[in-house]
Amino acid sequence: MAYTKRFDGRAIDDTRPITAKVGVVPRADGSAMFQIGNTTAIAAVYGPREMHPKFMQNPRGGVLRCNYNMMPFSGHGDRVRPGQNRRAKEISRVMENALRPVVDLSAFPNAVVDVFVELSQTDAGTRCAGITAAAMALADAGIDMKDLVAAVAVGFVDDRVVADLNYNEEHYNDYSDNPDKDRPVADIPVAVLPGSGLISLLQMDGEVKREHLKEALELGRHVAKKIYEIQKKALKARYME
Secondary structure, three states: OOOOOOOOOOOOOOOOOEEEEEOOOOOOOEEEEEEEOOEEEEEEEEEEEEOOOHHHOOOOOOEEEEEEEEOOOOOOOOOOOOOOOHHHHHHHHHHHHHHHHHEOOOOOOOEEEEEEEEEEEOOOOHHHHHHHHHHHHHHHOOOOEOOOOEEEEEEEEOOEEEEOOOHHHHOHHHHOOOOOOOOOEEEEEEEEEOOOOEEEEEOOEOOOOHHHHHHHHHHHHHHHHHHHHHHHHHHHHHHOO
16 A cells, blocks of 8 residues: 555655754754754854864864764653763754855854754754754854755655655554554755755665655655745844834
8 A cells, every 4th residue: 555645644855844944043053943844943153252172173264063862851761861872962063064165164263163952842854843943043143154954854755755754654664554553754954045955965774666665755855945934034023122
């Protein structure tokens, strides 16, 4: 039985409901909240400021440093242990790599811009929500940026390419009535620079054919443009208050 109808009834190119807001952490230099479905990311930016320890300073320009953290009772299953684990460190580095192409810190040698992303509620797509929130928070902080970054998880479930997988879709085999439990599922986080259409993040969990990957990337670009419009609207609303 093919995956012809999504669990929540969405069309293949629809995201879950999105809410975005800028300026949510008063004492931060810049901040943003991005909620997509039941996944909520709050990003706070501090800096540019002198980097410590000093041996990590870059005399040619500032350093972007990200910290990703899921709150203990934010998601499905067991309580998340407080503090950074291996997965959190990996996603922190992924976020840095996704954001670095648009951030210009050349005017701030030996400085650091710290981005802290907290996930208060999770239901799939956490790194994409974190990247999207972080990009808005950096813009809110007045950091020189060439573009925003909009991220979304696209994927391949059974025989369908879909946008913004939720938790049930990521675990499709576990929820399927198929006794073989071997239907293909691929989760593909994508971060897009909306102005140019370039991709700053591409990861994949699962297997997918080449033609389906191309289709997923095109869908990712299409959905990222919609998210970009929401980011812009949130930033404009902040400065129209």
